[in-house]
Amino acid sequence: MDDQTRIEIEAAAFRRLRQHLLEDRPDAQNIDLMNLAGFCRNCLSRWYGEAAAERGIEMTKDEARETFYGMPMADWKARHQSEATPEQQAAFTESFAANVGRDG
Template identity: 75%
Template sequence: MTNADDQARIELEAAAFRRLRDHLRQRTDVQNIDLMNLAGFCRNCLANWYREAAEERGETMTKDEAREHVYGMPYEEWRARHQTEATPTAQASFAARPPE
């Protein structure tokens, strides 16, 4: 793979990540517990992966900074605006398959 091919791949992957992030910002009706139950990851997972990638590059990033990048606002603000109480069914499903 050439450097140009590698750069194009990186740019495409970054664009796909931004689109996923932006989609999740718009879909505030979809709760993190629902994402975890269906897909095994949520917005917080994306933030953790983003922070880990920054740290692999030698950059310092806090959990709150990474979450704000994913959520588009401070995490506590997003929770106050959009998070709802998880249903007993969602809680039971999550408990049956806790995150790794």
């Protein structure tokens, strides 16, 4: 496989992951994704902004999130996210402590 084809396939897979997380499963809470997988939609938006910066395109955190989510973060949260339960918060704290220094 040539590099251009690989890049196109990787981009298509990313777009499908984004669609899955934003359209197919907006009910999956970011904190649950973090607790289970160690990354969430916010991580993906941050990685998007970092990739843009590597190419000389500066984006603020909010701009990267709005680009990824397709709307301002506050709108996404109001539509799809609920307050984390004490159990979710405790699991996040435990997971975060166990994974300090990892990229996520």
